[in-house]
Amino acid sequence: MGAQVLDGKACAAEVEGQLASRIAHLSEANVTPHLAVIIVGDDPASHVYVNAKIRACERLGVRSTHVALPSDTSEADLVGHVEALNERPDVHGILVQSPLPSHMDEERITDLIDPSKDVDGFHPVNLGRLVQGRTDGLIPCTPHGVMKMLEWAKVDLQGKRAVVLGRSRIVGMPAALLLAAKGADATVTIVHSRTENIADRCKEADIVIAAVGRPTMVKAGWLKPGAVVVDVGINRVDDETRERGWRLAGDVDPEAANVAAWLSPVPGGVGPMTIAMLMSNTVRAAETQSGFPGE
Ligand code: GUN
Numbered sequence: 001m002g003a004q005v006l007d008g009k010a011c012a013a014e015v016e017g018q019l020a021s022r023i024a025h026l027s028e029a030n031v032t033p034h035l036a037v038i039i040v041g042d043d044p045a046s047h048v049y050v051n052a053k054i055r056a057c058e059r060l061g062v063r064s065t066h067v068a069l070p071s072d073t074s075e076a077d078l079v080g081h082v083e084a085l086n087e088r089p090d091v092h093g094i095l096v097q098s099p100l101p102s103h104m105d106e107e108r109i110t111d112l113i114d115p116s117k118d119v120d121g122f123h124p125v126n127l128g129r130l131v132q133g134r135t136d137g138l139i140p141c142t143p144h145g146v147m148k149m150l151e152w153a154k155v156d157l158q159g160k161r162a163v164v165l166g167r168s169r170i171v172g173m174p175a176a177l178l179l180a181a182k183g184a185d186a187t188v189t190i191v192h193s194r195t196e197n198i199a200d201r202c203k204e205a206d207i208v209i210a211a212v213g214r215p216t217m218v219k220a221g222w223l224k225p226g227a228v229v230v231d232v233g234i235n236r237v238d239d240e241t242r243e244r245g246w247r248l249a250g251d252v253d254p255e256a257a258n259v260a261a262w263l264s265p266v267p268g269g270v271g272p273m274t275i276a277m278l279m280s281n282t283v284r285a286a287e288t289q290s291g292f293p294g295e
Pocket of ligand 1: 120142
């Protein structure tokens with residue numbers, strides 16, 4: 001028995017294909033969407049993610065500016081970079097890679113980004129719009145990618161029970177809002193570190209979104225047969241059989257494939273979708289700032 005693969009690479013390729021005509025349309029008006037990515041410090045995984053974002057820009061003909069700052073950069077310096085990018089009319093999207101070094105206040109930095117350039121969708125204006133049930137703004141990329149994958153697999157969400165594991169501002173909380181929003185219409189439970197009987201809550205779910213950052217935490221025995229399982233975890237675990245000494249593991253035990261109807265792989269699941277939705281937000285931001293009606 002094997003679950004069908006929620007193929008993030010294939011779905012991301014479709015999303016990127018649909019963006020091409022919008023980028024061409026902008027180009028006719030001499031507008032090239034432009035994303036600025038700031039990274040502070042030398043966390044290897046964060047550099048891998050940022051490089052993947054820059055490569056996606058190159059693939060789609062989106063301009064990118066990559067600002068790499070040392071880990072001892074002062075918060076005032078970072079504020080200066082964000083403010084300068086806010087002022088530049090040729091920059092449509094600004095992303096500050098998370099996590100920032102511990103001497104910096106991530107929320108303060110997020111709050112500084114011009115909401116119309118906030119392609120991460122983390123600014124209170126953009127998250128607030130989501131709370132109001134308005135899903136036409138800049139939506140956080142990973143949860144938006146999860147919703148696109150579910151749509152791609154034609155998963156019926158209406159009235160179904162969804163469990164979201166994790167309540168982060170980047171994934172869990174916005175994913176729960178999107179699943180419960182009008183049009184998606186799922187009944188959502190948010191499971192977190194203080195939740196009692198987590199396995200029982202998962203077992204009730206038709207859809208499970210795992211975003212806790214704990215390798216293989218969700219076991220096959222926690223799942224209802226036929227559940228749809230989206231694994232958002234990207235955890236590095238030691239593996240001496242690999243030359244580099246580690247491999248990636250999701251939040252879901254691969255044995256889940258014997259119980260679930262659909263399961264997203266790690267890697268090749270949610271990761272490519274996050275990048276595709278970042279490109280989508282960057283194009284949308286360029287359209288909005290250039291007076292285009294958009295999609
Ligand atoms: N770190 C992990 N995921 C993300 C993301 O989607 N955006 C940013 N800015 N940082 C991240």
